[in-house]
Amino acid sequence: MSAPLRRLRETPRHLLVCERSHVRHERSRHAARVRGHAYNCRVSFLIPECGVLPEPLKSVTTDMGEYYLVKNLPLHELVAQEFISAFVKTGSCYALTYNTRIDQDNTAALLPTGKLILSVDKDTYEELGLQGRPSRYSGKKVMRYIITIDLTDSAFHSDSKKYKRVLWALRDKKPLEFDFLLSWHHTGADGSTLMSYFSKHQIQAHQPKITFSTLRNLQCPVLCSNELQGKPEESCSAQELFEWLGAVFSNVELDNKSFSFVSTYCCPEPSTMMDQAYLCTITGFILPEKIIQLLDQLCAYFDEPKLAQWVTLTVHGFADSPVSWRENEHGFQKGGENLYNFVVFRSLDYWLQMAVGANDDCPP
Amino acid sequence: MSQSSLYNQNAKLGYSTVAINHVIDFKEKKQEIPKPISPSELLPSLPIIPGKLKPIKIVTRLTLVVSDPSHCNVLRATSSNIRLYDIIAVFPKTEKLFHVACTNLDVDLICISVTEKLPFYFRRPPVNMAIDRGIYFEVLYTPAIKDSTMRRYTISNALSLVQICKGKNVIISSAAERPLELRGPYDVANLGLLFGLSESDAKAAVSTNCRAILLHGETRKTACGVVYTMKKPQPVEEEEETLPACKRAKTQV
Numbered sequence: 001m002s003a004p005l006r007r008l009r010e011t012p013r014h015l016l017v018c019e020r021s022h023v024r025h026e027r028s029r030h031a032a033r034v035r036g037h038a039y040n041c042r043v044s045f046l047i048p049e050c051g052v053l054p055e056p057l058k059s060v061t062t063d064m065g066e067y068y069l070v071k072n073l074p075l076h077e078l079v080a081q082e083f084i085s086a087f088v089k090t091g092s093c094y095a096l097t098y099n100t101r102i103d104q105d106n107t108a109a110l111l112p113t114g115k116l117i118l119s120v121d122k123d124t125y126e127e128l129g130l131q132g133r134p135s136r137y138s139g140k141k142v143m144r145y146i147i148t149i150d151l152t153d154s155a156f157h158s159d160s161k162k163y164k165r166v167l168w169a170l171r172d173k174k175p176l177e178f179d180f181l182l183s184w185h186h187t188g189a190d191g192s193t194l195m196s197y198f199s200k201h202q203i204q205a206h207q208p209k210i211t212f213s214t215l216r217n218l219q220c221p222v223l224c225s226n227e228l229q230g231k232p233e234e235s236c237s238a239q240e241l242f243e244w245l246g247a248v249f250s251n252v253e254l255d256n257k258s259f260s261f262v263s264t265y266c267c268p269e270p271s272t273m274m275d276q277a278y279l280c281t282i283t284g285f286i287l288p289e290k291i292i293q294l295l296d297q298l299c300a301y302f303d304e305p306k307l308a309q310w311v312t313l314t315v316h317g318f319a320d321s322p323v324s325w326r327e328n329e330h331g332f333q334k335g336g337e338n339l340y341n342f343v344v345f346r347s348l349d350y351w352l353q354m355a356v357g358a359n360d361d362c363p364p
Numbered sequence: 365m366s367q368s369s370l371y372n373q374n375a376k377l378g379y380s381t382v383a384i385n386h387v388i389d390f391k392e393k394k395q396e397i398p399k400p401i402s403p404s405e406l407l408p409s410l411p412i413i414p415g416k417l418k419p420i421k422i423v424t425r426l427t428l429v430v431s432d433p434s435h436c437n438v439l440r441a442t443s444s445n446i447r448l449y450d451i452i453a454v455f456p457k458t459e460k461l462f463h464v465a466c467t468n469l470d471v472d473l474i475c476i477s478v479t480e481k482l483p484f485y486f487r488r489p490p491v492n493m494a495i496d497r498g499i500y501f502e503v504l505y506t507p508a509i510k511d512s513t514m515r516r517y518t519i520s521n522a523l524s525l526v527q528i529c530k531g532k533n534v535i536i537s538s539a540a541e542r543p544l545e546l547r548g549p550y551d552v553a554n555l556g557l558l559f560g561l562s563e564s565d566a567k568a569a570v571s572t573n574c575r576a577i578l579l580h581g582e583t584r585k586t587a588c589g590v591v592y593t594m595k596k597p598q599p600v601e602e603e604e605e606t607l608p609a610c611k612r613a614k615t616q617v
Binding site for chain 2: 008100
C-alpha cells in the first residue's frame with residue numbers, strides 16, 4: 001500500500017542544467033548551445049529598471065525574420081534532389097510538422113545540419129519500410145520509432161540505392177502528408193525562393209508576433225554572478241531565479257496575499273523592489289541565428305552604464321518537436337517543456353540554465 | 365443535441381477515439397441485442413480535434429452485465445448482432461463468472477465494479493490468465509466525480525486490482541453521459557497514479573492499452589488474427605460472359 005503513496009510524493013522527472021561563464025571567454029559555448037536548439041517557439045527577454053527599449057534592441061526584435069506555413073505537403077518533397085540542392089546544401093533549412101502531437105501522431109523535422117528526423121508510431125513504421133531505432137522513452141512494448149535520414153550524405157544522390165529506397169517508401173509505399181513550418185537562413189540570394197518553390201502548395205508567410213509590456217513595482221531577487229548556488233542572506237540561487245522568472249512570465253502575484261488562493265509563491269530572499277521592468281515576448285517559428293543576434297544586442301545593452309544588474313533571455317522550444325538539443329530525443333509525458341534561459345550580468349558574466357521534462361535526454 | 369455536444373467536448377479535450385457503449389443487463393426481462401448505431405447516423409460530420417488535422421474516430425462497444433452463467437451463452441451465438449460491435453465488454457457480478465470471463469469468454473474487456481464494495485476478491489491465477497489472453501480490465505472514473513462514497517469504492521477497488529495485476533492491462537475510462545463528466549486525458553492519467561499505477565502505466569492506460577483493445581476486437585472478426593476475409597461483390601455481367609465459354613468447352617470435349 002505504501003508504493004502508490006510514495007509515488008504520489010515524487011514529482012515527474014525533470015532536469016535543470018545550470019552553467020556559468022563569460023560572454024567574451026574564448027571557450028564559452030553560449031553560441032553553440034543556442035545553435036544546437038533548432039526549434040524555438042517563444043523568446044522573451046526581461047530588462048529590469050528599464051522603461052523604454054533602446055533603439056538597436058527594438059530594431060532586432062522587429063526584424064526576427066518571417067516563417068512559412070505549408071499545408072498538406074507530402075513528405076517526399078523534402079527528400080527531392082531539387083529541394084536538397086536549392087535549400088538544404090546552400091543554407092540552414094528548418095522544417096517542423098505543425099499540428100501533430102509527439103506522443104500520438106507521426107512527426108517529422110528537418111534539422112539545419114541536413115538530417116531529416118521522423119518520429120513515427122508502430123503501425124506507420126511497419127508499413128514504411130525504412131530502418132530506424134526504437135524510441136528511448138517507449139517502454140518494453142515499443143510503440144514509437146525514430147528514423148534518421150541524412151540528406152547531405154555523399155551516398156544520397158539520385159542514382160544510389162539508398163535514395164531510391166527512401167523515395168519509394170515515402171512516395172509510393174506509405175505517402176505521408178503534413179502541415180510544415182518552414183524557414184531558411186542563408187547568406188546571399190533572395191529569401192523569397194521558399195515561397196516560389198512551394199507555390200503549387202498552399203504556402204503562407206507569417207511574421208512572429210511581438211508583445212511589449214512594462215511591469216511596475218516588481219520584486220526581484222538579488223543575484224551574485226559568482227555564486228550559482230546563492231549565498232544565504234546575500235544572493236539567490238539559480239533555481240530560485242528560474243522559478244521566479246516562471247512566476248513573472250505567468251503573471252503570478254508575488255506577494256502571497258492572504259485572500260489569494262491561486263498561488264502562495266513569494267519572491268526569494270534577498271530581494272529588491274524595482275520601479276519598472278521591460279518584458280518583451282516574441283512568438284513564432286524563430287531561428288537560432290536571430291536569437292544569437294538578440295543575445296549580442298542584450299550584451300551590448302551594458303556598453304553604457306545602466307541601473308540594471310542583469311538581464312534575462314528565455315527561449316522555449318516546441319512541446320511537440322521530436323528533438324531538443326542537436327539530435328537528442330524529446331518526448332511528451334505530461335509536459336513537453338524544453339527551454340533555456342540566459343542571465344547576462346553587467347560584467348558580461350552569464351548563467352545558462354537548460355531545462356527539460358520527463359521523456360527527454362539530458363541537455364548538453 | 366446532447367450527444368453531439370458530448371463528442372465536441374471529447375474532441376476539445378484532445379481524445380482521438382471515442383467508444384459509444386451500449387449496456388445490456390440480463391437481470392431485466394428478455395433483452396434483445398440491437399444492431400450498433402453507425403457513427404455517420406449520429407453526427408453528419410465528426411468534430412475535428414483542435415491541434416490535429418484528423419476528426420475524432422467513433423467506435424461501438426457492447427457491455428454485458430452478467431450475473432448468471434446462462435447469460436454468457438449469447439456470446440457464443442453466431443447469428444446475433446454481437447459480431448457487429450467493435451469492442452465487447454463483460455461485467456461479471458460473481459467470482460465464478462469473473463473466473464469464467466478471464467479464462468474462457470471471448471471478450472476484450474472486463475469491467476470492475478466501482479460503485480459498491482467488491483463482491484469477491486481478485487485472485488492472481490485468473491487475472492494472469494486474462495493478461496496472457498490479451499484481455500484488459502476497466503476502471504471507471506465518472507462515478508467518482510459524482511459522489512464521495514463512490515470515490516472511496518473506486519479508489520479501493522482499483523488499488524486492489526492494481527496490486528494483483530501489477531499495473532498491466534488496465535484502462536481507465538469514463539462512463540460519461542454529459543459533457544461535464546468528462547476529464548482531459550492527462551488528468552485521467554494522473555488519476556491513474558492514485559490507483560497505484562506507475563507513470564508510464566498510467567499514460568498507457570489512456571493511450572496504448574486502448575489501441576490494443578481495438579486491435580483485439582478486430583481479431584475477433586478474423587481467423588487467429590492473421591487471415592481476414594471479405595465478401596467480394598459479384599458482378600452480374602461477368603456470369604453471362606462465362607456461360608458461353610463453358611458451353612464452348614463442352615462441345616470441344
